[in-house]
Amino acid sequence: MASKKRVMAAAGVAITLGLTTAACGGGSDSDDKGGNSGGAAGYNAAITGVVNPSTTKGGTLNLWSSQDADSWDPVRGYYAFVWNLNRLYTRKLVDYSAAPGKDGLKLTPDLAAAEPEVSADKLTYTFKLRDGIKFDDGSPITSKDIKYGIERVWASDVLSGGPVYLPGILDPDKTYKGPYKDTDPNKLGLKSVTTPDDKTISFKLTKPSGDFLYLLAMPGSGPVPQKRDTGAQYGKKPASSGPYMFKDIQPGKSASWVRNPNWDPATDPIRKALPDAINLTITTNADDLDSRLLAGTADLDVGQVGVQAAARTKLLSDPNLKKNADNPVSGFLRYAGITPVAPLDNIECRKAVIYAADPTALQAAFGGPLAAGDIGTSMLPENIAGSDANYDPFNRKQGKPQVDKAKEALTACGKPNGFDLTITARNNRAQEVKAAEALQASLKAVGINAKIDQYDGAQQASITGSPDNVKKKGYGIIMAAWAADYPTGSGYMQPLSDSRFIPANGNYNLPEIKDPAIDELFDKANVEPDPTKAAEYYKQINTKIMEGAYYLPVVSAKALNYRNPRLTNVYIHDTFGQVDFQALGVNDGK
């Protein structure tokens, strides 16, 4: 996801903190072949349970990727796999539990000894740190290191690329300019975070927020020792607070980790730290990576976005390979945003577009039901509370375009003979362009003539993210994809549908939805302490978005990934939609 800046809305505490350890087994509601009660390998076995549970230490984990990390600096990385890998070397006050299934969405105290003390007005959070926590150089991790690490989020001018959520809650007026422009001699000038002693850190929020703890679980909220901070260069050699520390980083080529001798397993309820060393090799050839996976010379593709078409065929037609594959939901939703460019400002014309779109052709463009995922029906992905897989207001699941209904809608819109519009797709995403072509072909059947405009995906924020530019260029439909930075309904949907989230640049509320009812529901959900009740609000928001026909949901993305049979403790972590890298081990000691 490109960088998302956001202003936080009012909220209450809605997060259950509970100590959870990686548990074997899991849900039994799986409809997959080769059941997984005993932790054995099997197709999709890592989705519901732990494959090859083990506590055997030793060996080297050989990870591969077809893409380099955006940055190893915890504040600057934004790729999902980089956040996941950060769990190896960046601990936070709280982090996601190491468990398969829904348990992985829960937060566990990590550097913090226990859940925070929250004041009655829900504005002050106080954490006590654990004893015995140390950086890789042996120096103790103090509350000041955590505060300094968090202050670096403010320095987005020097440390670009990562999410900038915390200032919205702790310092919405941005009075603090970041540690590099800090006049305080200790560079700890951020007023809303206080460190009364080395073991205590306290946060003073400007407004209640149910999302606050999720923001503390982001890698950018991890500790950074001030004397080792090299500013924009810090990603070349980040300090480690976790069980592994960097041995070597070769940009574009590789990264490797070895054990951090100063990490004490007794202080860490989350990480297993089984292998002695971890190597990540970066290749530009995705097909070569797939062959290495299937041949067993690579352990795992950390990108976790699925194998290429050629490997997909091999993998699915050989039962011995298939049992080492998983097809999890990645948490990404691919959709088309319908903008208010005339005549799409009329709800009936938007409905015509949604009814005319061929759900199966769009799904096929992204790779079919296994590689692309299930046909999208609404705007809340299934890993987020409040989503309902059976909610299908436009009857898309049946898989055929509904030409009659589309024509009815066109007549109601006053354009019975159709109209012209422009679809945009990012030119660096081949599948997105193919999907735009599929949409173009199905719209033609009802008389809507679409032109495809391909643009440089790196310029997204200023091209499709600028409402002025969208209006000027007349972009009617914008192909896009979105995943939540943290697993709540507001974390996912608020940037897409709240009228207060329409910046002049980097806008993701593509349809420019300005519905006071939706805004009000977000406000209610954010102060609702009970997650089940909050989920009910998210469900209503989802319904309102769909009733307004603002988005055409395309697919709820899945990825077909392969895991080396020698890997132990493999399970899909629901927060990332990926294998939990920190839990992995190898069973042959190599």
Added chain:
Amino acid sequence: MAGAIVVIFLIIVAVLAPVLTKWFGHPIDEYHIDQIDPTFSTPIGKFGGISREFLFGVEPTSGRDVFSRILYGAQTSLSVAFLSALLSTFLGTIFGLAAGFLGGWVDAVISRVMDFLLAFPQLLFAIALVSVLPDSFLFFGDRWSRVFVLVGVIGFFGWPYIGRIVRGQTLSLREREFVEASRSMGARSGRILFKELLPNLAAPILVYATLIIPTNILTEAALSFLGVGIPPPNPSWGGMLSDAVTFYSIDPMYMIIPGGMIFITVLAFNLFGDGLRDALDPKAR
């Protein structure tokens, strides 16, 4: 001779693409999802889904008719190749004649410009240029606008090849007796250029124009392969090849067909050009 027959056949096919598609194929942007195995994204039928209904099979993921797309791709490839050959021949002849006939500083300037263009990384420049030029202009749709942009770019970078040959030939011709004779009889430069020199240059120009066409086809295919060719859903051979890369091991037919078409076309034009040279310009053998 064989080259000429294939070339003529290809031109007829390209011109008649809409009719042939109507008789033997399906519209280029018509999806046939039922022809595709949803799990693997590949055609259900054997050999890329070749059947009586789909003569060249169907495109993976979408099920579009490869036969129709090859025909329309021929339109794109041939029109870009021909028009840009025409443009470079025109520019090359004018500048080559001027350089060779006038000599002096004109020759120096034009020759340096030609050296500069020949040393230029033209494919990289073409990619940059194509992506910044407008998608559609005047009354042309986005397909033909892009064709003209490609023609302009490829044609502009192609003229020095012809220009050098024309310049060299002019240099040797202008010293010949018949030119001397007409100059001594008081003929003006214009007459010498167009009545005396140009007819003698016609044969090499024609031959080299024919030989640039296959190069242009390859350049157009390369640009389409790199994603700066004709906008979708309009097909081009290079674009089809680029799509086929993902599927080469599981649906090789989808790569073989456009690849084979490019091969046949380039070979035919080369044979045709060689034959033309043998017939018109025996000395160049």
